[in-house]
Amino acid sequence: MPGTPTDLARFARIGIRREHDLLLHLPLRYEDLTRVVPIGSIRGGSQVQVEGDVVRSEVVARGRRTLQVDLSDGTGTIGLRFFHFYGTQLKQLTVGARIRASGEARGGLFGMEIVHPQYRVVGESTPLPTRLTPVYPTAAGIGQGMLRAAIGKALRTVALDDTVPPDCPGVRGLPGLRQALALLHAPAPDVDRVALEERSHPAWLRVIFEELLAQQLSLRRARAARADREAAPLRDRALVDRLLKALPFALTGAQRRAWDEVAHDLCARQPMNRLLQGDVGSGKTVIAALAAAQAIGSGTQAALMAPTELLAEQHLRKLAPWMQALGVRVDWLSGSLKESGKRTIRAAAAAGEIDLLIGTHALIEDSVEFARLGLVIVDEQHRFGVAQRLALRGKGQLSPHQLMMSATPIPRTLAMTYYADLDVSVIDELPPGRTPVVTRLVSQGRRAELIERVRAAAQAGRQIYWVCPLIEESEALDLQTAIDTFEVLSQELAPLRVGLLHGRMPAAEKQHVMDGFVRGEIQLLVATTVIEVGVDVPNASLMVIEHAERFGLAQLHQLRGRVGRGAAESACVLLYRAPLSPTARERLTVMHETTDGFEIARRDLMLRGPGEFLGARQSGVPLLRFADLERDAALVEAARACAARMLRDMPDQADRHMERWFGGREEFLRA
Numbered sequence: 001m002p003g004t005p006t007d008l009a010r011f012a013r014i015g016i017r018r019e020h021d022l023l024l025h026l027p028l029r030y031e032d033l034t035r036v037v038p039i040g041s042i043r044g045g046s047q048v049q050v051e052g053d054v055v056r057s058e059v060v061a062r063g064r065r066t067l068q069v070d071l072s073d074g075t076g077t078i079g080l081r082f083f084h085f086y087g088t089q090l091k092q093l094t095v096g097a098r099i100r101a102s103g104e105a106r107g108g109l110f111g112m113e114i115v116h117p118q119y120r121v122v123g124e125s126t127p128l129p130t131r132l133t134p135v136y137p138t139a140a141g142i143g144q145g146m147l148r149a150a151i152g153k154a155l156r157t158v159a160l161d162d163t164v165p166p167d168c169p170g171v172r173g174l175p176g177l178r179q180a181l182a183l184l185h186a187p188a189p190d191v192d193r194v195a196l197e198e199r200s201h202p203a204w205l206r207v208i209f210e211e212l213l214a215q216q217l218s219l220r221r222a223r224a225a226r227a228d229r230e231a232a233p234l235r236d237r238a239l240v241d242r243l244l245k246a247l248p249f250a251l252t253g254a255q256r257r258a259w260d261e262v263a264h265d266l267c268a269r270q271p272m273n274r275l276l277q278g279d280v281g282s283g284k285t286v287i288a289a290l291a292a293a294q295a296i297g298s299g300t301q302a303a304l305m306a307p308t309e310l311l312a313e314q315h316l317r318k319l320a321p322w323m324q325a326l327g328v329r330v331d332w333l334s335g336s337l338k339e340s341g342k343r344t345i346r347a348a349a350a351a352g353e354i355d356l357l358i359g360t361h362a363l364i365e366d367s368v369e370f371a372r373l374g375l376v377i378v379d380e381q382h383r384f385g386v387a388q389r390l391a392l393r394g395k396g397q398l399s400p401h402q403l404m405m406s407a408t409p410i411p412r413t414l415a416m417t418y419y420a421d422l423d424v425s426v427i428d429e430l431p432p433g434r435t436p437v438v439t440r441l442v443s444q445g446r447r448a449e450l451i452e453r454v455r456a457a458a459q460a461g462r463q464i465y466w467v468c469p470l471i472e473e474s475e476a477l478d479l480q481t482a483i484d485t486f487e488v489l490s491q492e493l494a495p496l497r498v499g500l501l502h503g504r505m506p507a508a509e510k511q512h513v514m515d516g517f518v519r520g521e522i523q524l525l526v527a528t529t530v531i532e533v534g535v536d537v538p539n540a541s542l543m544v545i546e547h548a549e550r551f552g553l554a555q556l557h558q559l560r561g562r563v564g565r566g567a568a569e570s571a572c573v574l575l576y577r578a579p580l581s582p583t584a585r586e587r588l589t590v591m592h593e594t595t596d597g598f599e600i601a602r603r604d605l606m607l608r609g610p611g612e613f614l615g616a617r618q619s620g621v622p623l624l625r626f627a628d629l630e631r632d633a634a635l636v637e638a639a640r641a642c643a644a645r646m647l648r649d650m651p652d653q654a655d656r657h658m659e660r661w662f663g664g665r666e667e668f669l670r671a
Ligand code: ADP
Pocket: 249, 250, 251, 252, 255, 278, 279, 280, 281, 282, 283, 284, 285, 286, 407, 431, 432, 534, 536
């Protein structure tokens, strides 16, 4: 494994904890750097690699400081443009240096150029790579180079015998695992690129089969284990009745049905394992409150875990008054508390002096022991790794009941496959009195007009979210975009009061900004997708999503759910950059046409297929990273048969297979 503890921590954030994990960290796509094209032959819009001498290098300070470099190879000249650059880069890119650069060539005002190319200094005869260059999913602080080096080394050194019996029909005709991985990490340039992209290449099929097999093995093991667990029956409804009477509204029909199901489960000696699905704003929180009331009224403790500090605090603010009015002792635990504060909370939970503990991952990470934990509620469950949910569930003698809530409508059949025998309740009705959000598609070309509309809205007393684009490959870029956008909008919209919210801010600062927005002191809030889940500011009635074409449907829907929470007419502007890809166009059309989360989920499924639907972004730790249940249906069948046989005839090998894929976290699939 790579170097320092910091490196290790960073790698862990993208799911790489062991050398095996490196091997299974597969490329998102490839770049072909095996060829250099003559600069004179380049047309715009294509991915190219060029090599030439720097003939001009200049820092231009008009508006924003940029570094402009011209590269010439005798057939023509191309510009390289850098908006962010370091001193070392200035030194590398001096006149006379020989540079190999790659990126997307675009026709600019002064001829062809590449903005922020990848580049390196080369000599007369620096060899070109002979393989395609992989581009990996990554996170802040882990460069592609670092990943490539670590993975390359793992490929050379890690032993990787096959765990799948070779006569298993699922792997007939496919390469062995080692061979398949070697190909996927470094394909030859003449590989079938389409098959790679569609994951129909035999190397992909091998990996996908192995993953599905690991899943099937785990599901079978888990099913056997689950039958043995026992929970405390929670049957006292007195507190629930008092809460229902105290609520400022009556439950909707859908909420009542969902609550009946939850209440019924809580009475059983088998632990509840229920997923509560409801569109954003459908009112899941009150069901959580009722469940907590039943648990606490029956003499146990409840814990509520949310994926972000922001969301956990909103729950605290919403639930605490309701619960405290019933005499329930509510407390709060998050990573940002001081150690002494955490210690006090842990002691109180262990002594049974807290009835309802609300918090973030800290609930798990700080190994809170509850005196008698009866119920665990997990909000926005798809944002958690399953391992995290399990950790909370695992405390105490009896298993606590578990209620998971999600606004990401996972089609029922999929939920069943992913979460084994999870029960599902659905809230398919919004509380009365909401005005639907109007969605408009606006191209970047009309940005100036939009800015004026935003100004007018703010002057009319409305509050606005401005969501910054998502940059798939790098959190650091995400952040930079948010900061840039904040600066630009602050100037353009002066003297409006503009705030900035992003995931890397310290919790206290985040809260400060959120409070300012809630109180109306901030009129326009520039934010990254941290606001995606659960943020509830009813006065915010306009949302602009920049580069909406880069977001997935589920995410757009989540984001849009942040407006339309009050009685005011709300709007969501999807700002996009033309030309749109056909899929992006379809996605934006869906958003324009409907606000129904289930319809959106259905269309999303059609557009993307279920594998990606529950992909990394949404599920925290993805259960299936590579397989796609629909596309790979035939492999699922083969994996099922193979799993049964392995558990019967070769249990040790089955263990090794699961260990390889889930790193001893085979429990993943039990939740
Ligand atoms: P979500 O399902 O997105 O978590 P919330 O639980 O935050 O939704 O509910 C959204 C808003 O609707 C909250 O302000 C909540 O108090 C309110 N609400 C919930 N149920 C009802 C209801 N039956 N009638 C009126 N308002 C409700």
